Amino acid sequence: MTETRPVPPVDDPVPAPHDTRRRGLGRVLAETGYALTAFPIGLVGFVLVLTGFAVGAPLAVLVVGLPVLALTAAVARGFAHLERSRMRRMLDREAPTPTYAAARPGDGWFRRVVTPLRDPQAWLDMVGAVLAFATGTLAFVAVLSCWAVVLGGLTYWFWQQWLPDDPDNHSLAELLGLGDGRGAESALNLVLGLLALALLPWVVRLVVLLHAGLAEALLCSRASLQAEVRRATGGRDAARDAEARSLRRLERDIHDGPQQRLVRLAMDIGRARHQLEKDPERAREALDAAYTQARDAIDELRALSRGIAPPLLVDRGLGPALEELVGRADAEVELRIDPDLAHGLAPHVETALYFVVAEGMTNVAKHAGAATVLVQVEREGHIVAANVADDGVGGAHQGKGSGLAGLEQRVRGLGGRLLLSSPAGGPTVLRAEVPLDG
Known part of the structure; x- marks a missing residue:
């Protein structure tokens, strides 16, 4: 039986600095x-x-x-x-x-x-x-x-x-x-x-x-204006880099997956056409292989489409999309989402929050070894925050791989920020804060 630890609170994964002001x-x-x-x-x-x-x-x-x-x-x-x-x-x-x-x-x-x-x-x-x-x-x-x-x-x-x-x-x-x-x-x-x-x-x-x-x-006032300009420029550059990275990854995935299968499908159908009259049995085997390739290509295209914009997110909004996402997890997941945020958010904000949760759940499945996960999406003033907290082994870092790094660019491109708390031994809290107006 797996020993579970309580999921940490996700109000603020980064501890607040100590107030040193004089009194x-x-x-x-x-x-x-x-x-x-x-x-x-x-x-x-x-x-x-x-x-x-x-x-x-x-x-x-x-x-x-x-x-x-x-x-x-x-x-x-x-x-x-x-x-x-x-x-x-x-x-x-x-x-x-x-x-x-x-x-x-x-x-x-x-x-x-x-x-x-x-x-x-x-x-x-x-x-x-x-x-x-x-x-x-x-x-x-x-x-x-x-x-x-x-x-x-x-x-x-x-x-x-x-x-x-x-x-x-x-x-x-x-x-x-x-x-x-x-x-x-x-x-x-x-x-x-x-x-x-x-x-x-x-x-x-x-x-x-x-x-x-x-x-x-x-x-000091111009310093604040300059910082605002740098943030806007940095957010624009981050959004541009995130989009370019996503397009390159999508191109690579299509080339390595569905494109190869479609080429194999065309070859199998062509071989079946030539063998249809001479050797019907081998033609049937080629058609079976072509059917398998077509089905696998459809599955891969469907998976790639989720990486762009999940159909359920586009059709029914953030709430149902997150319910479908956490429903595929092996760990025990508790989903808390503000009812007012389930619908009505800007599409790019919904997409960013969805991929934050998706990346958090992917890390849980691949690396965390967690038994329980808490996914929470709520409004906090003029921002909407998405938190994924698990009781796993910890050790996650934004420098490892391209998932969190690309996610940080996506969030920063919307004027938000991505926070990660994952000490060795756990727990791990991934938090994204995105302005409501994006």
Whole structure:
């Protein structure tokens, strides 16, 4: 009797990364450091970039200003890299770095000088360096003032003893009618310190969001756009490669299978025609062989058609097609499919999900040695996810063979992703996430 292990949950086969973001006092201190250092860094960047631009721009018409502008762009890029690094380390933000334009090998000196100036990000870096001085100054003043009120108010009771006590001077507590003397003044400053302490996280967060938000918009937004373009281009290339790979495999399979059988069929029928009158018995044997070849060719063509688009999937949708697919498995398979997804999906999305499950079931049959399998197709927000989980021996890898590699290209071509978790000893979870709009 085969020993079975429980099928693992398939909610997320890839463990979520540990959340390392700062909380509480640690976050306030990190944001305080970010705000206080924004002013000196912004001041240096403002002076260098504005001076370089003021010198280089008027002289650009005489060409001699172009190297000055290029050097200014390089300086601004350095400050942009520094700001992104500060955002990552001190604020735990992603802050992606955009791809900068670079001169090609063999370009002359003039093109090497001009290339950085043709990059929109270079000008965004310079604008960011100038505006960072304004927002950095605001952040520095606001945070420093707030911390001064907090620390001064909470410790006033201690250091007030060294303040001169002049009878002609009226304290703030006395002016507010709260009483006279050091006790009333200490109590008032303590209340102010506690109030500033309560407001401190909000003040720090507000000015940090202003400064970092501007920096993110100017220094990181193009990186997101570039990443989106790369994903779209990569998805298009992956779809093109997957289609070419499928066509080559189909051509090879037709050549090695049905085509050879049809050639043999033609030869058997031709031999039967010549032997029909002379040797009817041998003609009957040739016709029997031709019948066998025709039947095998039909079976192979039917199998190849499943690899293109299964007729049941085309005629009745994803639900019946998956039921028919898992019904052929030797292992015990549980199929869970969202009723809303059984029909109504785009054809290319249905096809991709079908082949994900088909590839998962093929791996189960050939390599996993699994006793139980869970196939689950459900909607998760704007995506539809297909999971195939088994209790087999594991060890599956996308680099082994062309099945999973080709499947990954097919899914990526639709803007989705293919995830695989298969440690040695099992269990194995194959998961595909495809956007509903494909």
